[in-house]
Amino acid sequence: MRTLSLLALTLALAACAGDPEPTAVDDQVLPDSDPFALDASATAFGLSEPYARAAPAGGVSAMFARIENPTGDADTLVAARTDAAGRVEIHRTQENAEGLSEMVPVEGGLTVPAGETVALEPGGLHVMLLDLQRDLVAGDTLDVELEFAGRGAVTVRAPVRGL
Template sequence: MSIKSNLLAAVALLTLTGAAWAGDSAAKITVTDPYARSSTMNSVSGAAFMMLRNDSGQDDRLIAVSSDIAERVELHTHAEDANGVMKMREVEDGFPVAAGESHALRRGGDHVMFLGLKAPMSDGDIIPLTLTFEKAGEVEIEIPVDLERKPEEGGMSHGSKSN
């Protein structure tokens, strides 16, 4: 990566490490520490991770996601099958975010899945993503692609997961 690319990526990361908010004071969702990745440059799928915080007085639920970077964008989780094998599956009813609680979208757990990527995910790219909540409505965020990040890095391993 060139110095200019590194500088642009650093500025984007600093800009995006802040929080994004949705809704009014009655239905406020905060999104922090977002990042996206694919396993290789030639991958046809990728994933996004972040922390969702519900600072409202009412329970809410992330019910849909959308982005123009892939043919399909879905909410996914990892679940153990009858043979003890972990498999990814779509979560059609979404992820609950209880009032006053956080819900982590992290590697090996709940996450946003990009299926049928229209272009490779390159380190430092910025991905637009719309999160739709039952009560808070739509939250539009921009997520940096970070192909070097390890699963335990960032705030993802420190948050609580509410179900």
């Protein structure tokens, strides 16, 4: 049982680990207007560079992006949803008392200050996809709905990249 728990923890941390060597998809340069955004308001608000990590059904993955708030008011990312995962949480990677990295839920939502950018990135803040309902295969896309307290729900199409 302990081995199974360690394996699950290793897979979860791998989903949020630093970027792998570039691949053909990783080398892609996205233009200022993001072709992966489904919702036109996503690019107006400044959601860019979305992607998710490939992972098998039943496992875990993470979705990353840049959230730019060009408005004069702060907004808070309060939830995220996708039909590809049984559970979706907003997480932060941090060091615990033993010096090991661990992922913890962000309580109360993720504030995006007025006029600032928040990066959802490996080893930091991210949208954690738990209990995957299907394989996430490199080259596919994943639709993720991000719900903000002020602006409401925005749906983003994130390309899936290999580990």
